[in-house]
Structure formats: C-alpha cells, structure tokens
Amino acid sequence: METLDQIKSRIEGAFPGAALQIIPNESAAQQPSLVVDNASAFAVARWLRDDPALRLDYCSNVSGVDWLPAETTTKTKVKKLVNGVEQEVEEVTKTARPGYLEAVYHLYSMSLKHGPVILRLRTLDRAEQNQVPSLTPLWRGAEFQEREIYDLFGIRFDGHPDLRRILMWDGFVDHPMRKDYVEPDDYDYEPTPHDEVLEKAQKHQGTEVSA
Amino acid sequence: MSELLEAPAAGSVTAAPRNYEILPKPTDDGEVGGDLLEVAMGPHHPSTHGVFRMDVVLDGEQVVKLKPVFGYLHRNHEKIAENTTYLASMPYTDRLDYLCSMTNNWAYALSVERLTGLQPPERAEYIRVITAELTRLVNHTCLVGFLLQDMGALGTPLMYAFREREIILDLFESLTGSRMMCNYMRFGGCRVDLPVGWLDQARSALDGYEEFLETFQKFLTENEILVARSQGIGVLPPELAISASITGPMLRASGVNYDLRKVDKYGIYDRFDFRVPLGDHGDVYDRYMIRVLEMQESVKILRQALRDIPGGPIVDPKAKIRGFRPKAGEAYGRIECPKGELGFYLISDGSPNPYRYRVRPPSLINLTVLEDMCLGQTVADAVIILGSVDIVLGEVDR
Amino acid sequence: MDEGLRSELSKQGVFTTKLTDLYNWGRKNSVWPLQFGLACCAIEMIATTMARYDLARFGAEVFRPSPRQADLMIVAGTVTKKMAPQVVRLYNQMPEPKYVIAMGACAISGGPFKQGYNVLKGIDRFIPVDVHIPGCPPRPEALIHAFMLLQKKIYAQTFTGAARPRFLDPAAPSEFPVPAFGEHDLVPPSNPAIWRAPKFDREEG
Numbered sequence: 001m002e003t004l005d006q007i008k009s010r011i012e013g014a015f016p017g018a019a020l021q022i023i024p025n026e027s028a029a030q031q032p033s034l035v036v037d038n039a040s041a042f043a044v045a046r047w048l049r050d051d052p053a054l055r056l057d058y059c060s061n062v063s064g065v066d067w068l069p070a071e072t073t074t075k076t077k078v079k080k081l082v083n084g085v086e087q088e089v090e091e092v093t094k095t096a097r098p099g100y101l102e103a104v105y106h107l108y109s110m111s112l113k114h115g116p117v118i119l120r121l122r123t124l125d126r127a128e129q130n131q132v133p134s135l136t137p138l139w140r141g142a143e144f145q146e147r148e149i150y151d152l153f154g155i156r157f158d159g160h161p162d163l164r165r166i167l168m169w170d171g172f173v174d175h176p177m178r179k180d181y182v183e184p185d186d187y188d189y190e191p192t193p194h195d196e197v198l199e200k201a202q203k204h205q206g207t208e209v210s211a
Numbered sequence: 212m213s214e215l216l217e218a219p220a221a222g223s224v225t226a227a228p229r230n231y232e233i234l235p236k237p238t239d240d241g242e243v244g245g246d247l248l249e250v251a252m253g254p255h256h257p258s259t260h261g262v263f264r265m266d267v268v269l270d271g272e273q274v275v276k277l278k279p280v281f282g283y284l285h286r287n288h289e290k291i292a293e294n295t296t297y298l299a300s301m302p303y304t305d306r307l308d309y310l311c312s313m314t315n316n317w318a319y320a321l322s323v324e325r326l327t328g329l330q331p332p333e334r335a336e337y338i339r340v341i342t343a344e345l346t347r348l349v350n351h352t353c354l355v356g357f358l359l360q361d362m363g364a365l366g367t368p369l370m371y372a373f374r375e376r377e378i379i380l381d382l383f384e385s386l387t388g389s390r391m392m393c394n395y396m397r398f399g400g401c402r403v404d405l406p407v408g409w410l411d412q413a414r415s416a417l418d419g420y421e422e423f424l425e426t427f428q429k430f431l432t433e434n435e436i437l438v439a440r441s442q443g444i445g446v447l448p449p450e451l452a453i454s455a456s457i458t459g460p461m462l463r464a465s466g467v468n469y470d471l472r473k474v475d476k477y478g479i480y481d482r483f484d485f486r487v488p489l490g491d492h493g494d495v496y497d498r499y500m501i502r503v504l505e506m507q508e509s510v511k512i513l514r515q516a517l518r519d520i521p522g523g524p525i526v527d528p529k530a531k532i533r534g535f536r537p538k539a540g541e542a543y544g545r546i547e548c549p550k551g552e553l554g555f556y557l558i559s560d561g562s563p564n565p566y567r568y569r570v571r572p573p574s575l576i577n578l579t580v581l582e583d584m585c586l587g588q589t590v591a592d593a594v595i596i597l598g599s600v601d602i603v604l605g606e607v608d609r
Numbered sequence: 610m611d612e613g614l615r616s617e618l619s620k621q622g623v624f625t626t627k628l629t630d631l632y633n634w635g636r637k638n639s640v641w642p643l644q645f646g647l648a649c650c651a652i653e654m655i656a657t658t659m660a661r662y663d664l665a666r667f668g669a670e671v672f673r674p675s676p677r678q679a680d681l682m683i684v685a686g687t688v689t690k691k692m693a694p695q696v697v698r699l700y701n702q703m704p705e706p707k708y709v710i711a712m713g714a715c716a717i718s719g720g721p722f723k724q725g726y727n728v729l730k731g732i733d734r735f736i737p738v739d740v741h742i743p744g745c746p747p748r749p750e751a752l753i754h755a756f757m758l759l760q761k762k763i764y765a766q767t768f769t770g771a772a773r774p775r776f777l778d779p780a781a782p783s784e785f786p787v788p789a790f791g792e793h794d795l796v797p798p799s800n801p802a803i804w805r806a807p808k809f810d811r812e813e814g
Contacts, residue, residue, distance in 0.1 A: 025540050025541055026539060026540040027325070027327070027328075027537065027538065027541060027559065028325060028326060029325040029326055029540065029541070029544075031542060033541075058453055058456060058469075059456055060552060060554060060571060061543065061556055061569070061571040063567065063571075064569075065567045066567075106543050106571075110453050110467060111453075113469070113474050116543060118543070139454060139455075139456065140456070140579055141455045141456020141576055141579060143579055144281075144576060144578070144579055145576070148575075166281050167285040167608060167691075167727075168282060168285070169282070169691050169790045171791070172792065173792045173793065174793060176287070176290065176726045177290055181726070184726065184798070186730060186798050188730075188798075188799070188806035189730075189806035189807055255645055255695060256674075257674040261647070261648070262646075262647055282689075282691050283689060283692040284648055284686075284687065284689060284692070285689055285727050286648075286687045286689055286715075286722040286725050286727060287728065288725075290726065294724070303721065306648070306721070310652065369659065370659055370660050373660055373661075374661065376656070377659075377660070377661045390748065391649065391652065391746060392649070392746070604648065605648055608689075
C-alpha cells in the first residue's frame with residue numbers, strides 16, 4: 001500500500017480545497033494518521049473507499065477521543081543582544097490549545113487486504129460546536145460505533161440516520177467517557193482500603209453529615 | 212401501516228433511507244395497533260443470550276421492524292481502563308467476551324506490543340496459538356449448542372457441548388489457575404510456563420475432541436430438522452457484510468475470504484497449514500457449518516503447534532512489570548477472535564495509564580445487520596438468526 | 610416426638626416426621642430457579658446445570674424462563690444501573706415464597722466494575738438477598754454450595770411464631786419499589802427500607 005504521504009498528495013490533487021494534516025505516530029506501531037477538515041471529510045472518505053488503488057471498503061473501528069484544553073510550552077533558543085553582547089537566550093512560548101473531540105476511523109480494505117489508513121475528524125470545541133460529518137452512509141459498520149461516540153463523548157454526527165443514545169438510558173444527561181465527567185456520588189459504603197476510593201467515601205460521608 | 216418502514220433492498224451497499232423513529236414503549240399487555248404487534252424481546256428473554264433486547268414489530272408472525280437495544284450490561288470497561296495502569300486492564304479483558312478470555316488477552320497484549328515494540332519469544336507465541344485455538348473450540352462448541360437450543364433441541368446438544376468445554380477448561384485451569392477468567396498473557400509473553408505434562412494432557416484432550424466432533428457432525432450436520440430450520444434463513448449478502456464491517460465466521464459464511472490469521476499473519480500463524488472455510492449462501496446453516504469446519508481447522512492447527520512447540524523463555528526480557536510507561540503515541544492491534552475481529556486502540560501520553568483505551572467489539576458490530584437479516588422472516592427465525600450471529604453481551608455493551 | 614421413640618419406630622419400619630419437616634423437605638428439593646443470566650457468572654450457572662456438575666441432583670434443574678413459575682432468582686452477573694429496574698421488576702413478579710442468591714462479586718458489591726458509572730454496587734440495595742457467593746466468577750461448586758445453604762435455610766423455616774419467614778408475615782412487603790432512571794443515577798440510588806450503609810469505622814493510623 002502507498003504511504004500516507006503519497007495518499008495525502010493524491011487527495012490534495014483530487015480535492016484542492018481540502019485541508020489535510022498528517023499526525024505522526026512515535027510509537028512502535030508506526031501508524032500515522034490523517035486529519036481531514038469537516039467540510040471535505042465526506043468527499044475524501046468516499047474517494048478513499050472508491051479509489052481503485054486503495055479500495056478501503058471496510059471501516060473497522062471508530063473511536064472517540066476527548067482532548068481537554070491544554071497548554072503547550074515550547075522552548076526556543078533565540079539570539080538576542082543582551083547588554084550589547086549577542087547571547088543565546090531560551091524563550092518560553094506558551095500556546096493554549098482549545099479542547100476538542102475527535103472521531104478516529106480505522107479503514108482497511110477487504111478486497112485488497114491492506115490497511116490501515118487512519119482518518120481523524122475533529123470538532124471545533126467540546127461544547128456547542130461538536131459536529132463532524134457522519135460516515136455511516138459510506139460504511140454501515142460505523143452506525144453503532146458513531147452512536148456510541150455520540151452517547152459517551154457527545155459528538156454529533158451530521159447525516160447519521162439514527163443518532164440517539166445507545167448504551168446509557170434516554171434521560172441520561174452527561175457524556176460519561178469525557179475526561180471531565182463527574183460520576184454520581186454513590187460511595188455510601190466502601191470497606192475497601194484503597195486510597196482514592198476511601199477518599200471519595202469519606203467525602204460522601206462528610207457531605208451527608210453536614211447536610 | 213404504510214408509515215412503517217419498507218425492507219431495504221438486500222445487498223444495497225450504503226444505508227438505504229429508513230424510518231428510524233423510536234418505538235413507543237409497549238404497555239404491559241402488549242400494544243396492538245392495527246394488525247401489528249410490538250414486542251420487546253428482552254432484556255430478560257431466554258433466547259437473547261444475555262441481557263440483549265430487540266424491539267420487534269410483528270405483522271402476524273412476520274418481522275416488519277426490529278431494533279436492537281443495548282446497554283444493559285454496559286459496565287464501563289473503557290472508562291475503568293483509562294483510570295488504571297496498562298497491566299491492570301488485563302483481567303478486565305477476560306470479562307469482555309467471557310467465553311474467550313484467552314483471545315481477549317491476546318488482542319490486548321498484541322496492541323500493547325504494537326505500541327511498545329515488545330516481541331514475545333518463540334515459545335510464548337506457540338502457547339498463545341495453542342490457547343487461542345482451544346478458546347476457539349470452546350466458543351464454537353458452545354455456540355453450536357446454544358444455536359441448537361434456540362432451534363428447539365432443548366438441552367441435549369448443549370449438554371454435550373458443555374461436557375467438552377469442561378475438558379478444555381481443565382487445561383486452562385491447570386495452566387492459569389482459573390477456569391474462565393484466565394488473565395494469562397502479559398505484554399511480551401505469557402504469565403507462567405506450561406505445567407509438566409500439560410502438552411500430553413492437551414494432546415489427549417484433542418483426541419477426544421476429534422471424536423466428539425465426528426459424532427456431532429454425524430448426528431447434526433445432515434439432520435433434517437436442522438436443515439429445514441436453517442437453510443435460506445437470515446441471508447446476508449457479501450456486499451452488505453463488507454459495508455457493515457461484519458467480521459469473523461459470519462463474514463466468511465457470506466463468502467468473503469477475510470481471516471486475520473491469514474491477512475495479518477499476526478503471531479506465528481504463517482507457519483501453520485490450515486484452510487479458511489467459506490460459505491456461499493450466507494444463511495444460518497452456512498454460519499453453523501462454518502463454525503463446525505473452523506473447529507476442524509483449529510484441531511489441525513493445534514496438532515501442528517503441539518508438535519512443534521520449542522523450549523525457551525516465555526517473556527521478552529525487555530518487558531517491564533513495574534514502571535511500565537509506553538512513550539507517547541498510539542496503536543491499533545487486532546486479532547481474529549472466535550467472534551470476529553477484536554481490536555484494541557490505545558493512545559498513550561507517556562503516563563502509566565492509557566489516555567484512550569478503546570475496544571473494537573466484534574459482537575456489537577456484527578449486530579448492525581440484524582434487522583436486515585430478520586426482516587420478512589418469522590419471529591421464531593429471528594431467534595435463530597440472532598443465535599447464529601454469536602454475541603456475548605459482555606462484549607456488546609462492554 | 611421423643612427422639613428415642615422415633616428411632617425405635619424407624620427400626621420397626623415406621624417412618625414418622627413432622628408436617629413442617631415434610632413440607633420443607635419437599636420445598637427444598639424442588640426449587641425452580643429463574644432462567645436469568647446477566648453476565649459472566651451466567652455461563653458458570655449454565656455449566657452448573659450441565660453434564661459435569663448436574664444441579665439436577667438437587668432438584669433445581671428446571672430453569673423457568675417466566676418469573677411467575679420460579680422460586681429462586683440467581684442474580685448471576687453485574688447488575689448495571691440500566692438493568693437494575695428490570696431485575697427488581699422480575700423479583701416483584703415472582704410468587705412467594707421466593708429466594709435470591711447473589712452470585713459473584715458483581716452482584717454482591719459491583720465487584721471489579723464497582724468504579725463504573727453505570728454499575729450498581731450490589732443488588733441488595735434493592736432486593737433482599739438470602740445467600741451471597743463470592744468469586745469472580747464463582748466456580749460451579751460454589752454455586753452448589755450456595756444452593757445447599759439455601760436448602761438448609763428453607764428446611765429450617767418454621768411457619769408460626771415470631772421467627773417465621775418474611776413471606777408469612779402479612780406486614781412484610783413482597784414487592785419492592787422499582788427505581789426510576791434519573792439524569793445521572795437511579796432514583797433513588799438505593800432502597801432505604803431494605804438497605805442502609807453499614808457503619809464502618811477505621812482505626813486511625
């Protein structure tokens with residue numbers, strides 16, 4: 001199979017407006033992935049499915065990932081004139097990255113038996129602008145997985161035929177797989193001498209006493 | 212009744228536009244509207260293999276709409292795994308598909324090995340193949356027993372299936388200390404070496420198994436009732452199967468040659484001589500037969516593995532138990548578990564806990580086409596179609 | 610009856626017993642469990658009824674799919690919050706006298722999945738449990754042991770007096786309120802009438 005760079009340049013040839021970005025993967029797996037902007041994601045995905053050299057007809061896995069807002073610090077060495085002498089000074093720049101939600105698609109080809117090509121779709125933020133296009137019309141195998149991501153992460157998939165909760169009950173309000181989810185406080189009785197749990201249990205008993 | 216859905220054309224690759232309205236909850240006496248009857252089968256129902264629920268709309272005895280409802284066994288495996296260390300999730304993987312703990316272990320270990328670059332030594336690879344194929348035998352035997360129970364062969368085939376299962380569970384127990392929840396594999400190898408005499412015990416168990424398979428075949432495969440009940444029922448066309456990401460025996464029963472043991476050649480599967488059985492009708496009978504044939508192929512693999520297994524260490528010396536922190540990155544590893552493709556998607560941020568831990572559950576995804584297979588069939592057939600999909604709820608809901 | 614007379618009579622071929630004993634003997638040997646599996650433990654429950662362990666020896670092989678025909682509910686597996694109302698409803702539908710075995714760590718306390726947001730921390734928060742079996746999953750022998758404990762309990766039940774069992778007490782409830790789904794959790798999260806958090810003090814240091 002072609003490398004992801006080759007695929008990327010071919011996509012750019014086919015869709016000049018598409019904004020693509022390769023996410024390198026430092027782990028031993030060597031599975032880099034491709035971020036596609038939401039506007040052209042559906043067309044790019046269809047192209048990946050139908051292209052005769054790729055034929056990615058099998059969408060194996062769809063996962064949601066929650067990325068909290070983060071601050072990255074980068075240190076750059078800059079040459080500066082300090083007291084008339086040129087010196088190398090470390091400059092720390094802090095860039096705040098807004099949080100976003102991500103849907104990761106692992107695509108394989110059953111007919112050509114290769115893969116994976118990993119597609120990532122990103123929402124703009126974690127609150128209102130949480131839509132990405134649904135790829136269920138292209139691969140039906142994504143149907144339940146996208147529903148699960150909607151349920152547990154709160155990504156809205158535009159164009160999904162049946163987007164409703166799948167694992168939690170209908171009246172549930174939160175998205176429990178998000179990193180900042182606060183679980184219900186039912187630590188009434190915790191005999192386990194396990195630090196974290198014990199702390200929660202004591203907190204629970206404390207609130208009960210004060211209330 | 213015209214507002215209810217029409218059956219989508221079988222074989223349509225993309226999802227046909229369908230009526231996806233949520234069904235109203237049935238009242239206690241079963242809601243009757245016109246000629247249609249709406250039934251909630253499950254979550255407590257003897258034929259749903261656990262706490263699975265199907266909301267079925269029936270016209271007489273024919274299924275006109277079927278919606279699976281999940282979540283009754285959603286026990287937050289992924290969330291728990293993200294709050295604990297890599298190794299601590301290993302026993303939880305046992306409880307995903309609780310009939311096949313060994314293959315679950317392997318899939319997770321393989322993903323972490325992909326993430327970190329650990330390489331299990333030769334002997335460990337052989338032990339993994341042996342235990343995984345034994346697991347496949349257990350799973351397929353139980354599935355056949357349950358499927359026949361759904362068809363009305365109450366008790367007897369299941370009784371024999373569980374008798375054989377106990378023999379293999381004895382092997383697992385002497386190896387790992389537990390019957391069902393083996394928790395046996397480790398990143399870069401296996402937990403303990405085989406006990407003395409285990410290989411001989413396994414060989415003799417295999418002899419008995421072959422005998423059992425022959426008997427089973429003789430009594431069942433051409434059984435008139437089985438054939439009448441299952442042939443032409445629940446047909447799944449190959450195009451739809453590929454589009455809906457169906458994997459495992461269900462996919463191969465539809466005639467698509469895709470077995471990860473051949474495609475990915477993970478572990479050491481390229482060393483064994485075995486064939487991939489394929490069906491050509493994609494009905495319940497084919498799915499039943501594929502399992503029977505796969506069991507025979509598994510026996511073949513086991514014979515070769517038990518013959519060739521070398522001595523040596525069982526864990527990669529680079530593997531660390533304490534302070535295990537993979538460097539930042541991600542990996543997707545997948546194996547051919549008895550139900551289909553079981554994958555683990557891991558994102559590491561360099562801390563001892565995985566940042567994202569995702570299970571790709573074959574049982575859940577294989578249910579995508581349940582409605583397509585059941586439409587137009589009778590409700591009794593819907594039961595055996597579900598049985599032939601082979602689901603375990605621990606994996607469907609996780 | 611005097612024990613000496615009784616043994617003398619039995620030597621003569623006359624069998625004597627109390628009506629209560631006869632009645633309980635019959636009850637304890639024909640307990641029909643509900644065919645009801647939740648998770649992993651259900652597979653061990655099935656294995657218990659199958660060839661090697663053979664629960665039929667105890668008169669309990671007749672697993673009934675309908676709660677109306679069952680005497681014993683074996684809660685075999687993790688009870689999730691989504692499933693808990695159904696479990697309580699099934700319990701309510703069973704006729705008296707009814708018994709509950711909580712099989713496995715999950716049914717007792719949530720077990721390994723206790724930290725899950727959708728896992729109920731023990732079924733005894735909503736229905737009374739007669740026998741708990743630890744294990745994850747308990748071996749079939751453990752289930753048989755629990756079953757024998759239950760048989761002992763049934764056999765020891767008297768029908769009059771203050772120690773009579775719950776189902777003969779008209780004031781004791783036979784059905785329990787079914788929890789509702791709330792926005793984050795079940796409402797109520799436990800039934801205070803049958804479950805209260807045990808007082809638990811840990812010594813300092």
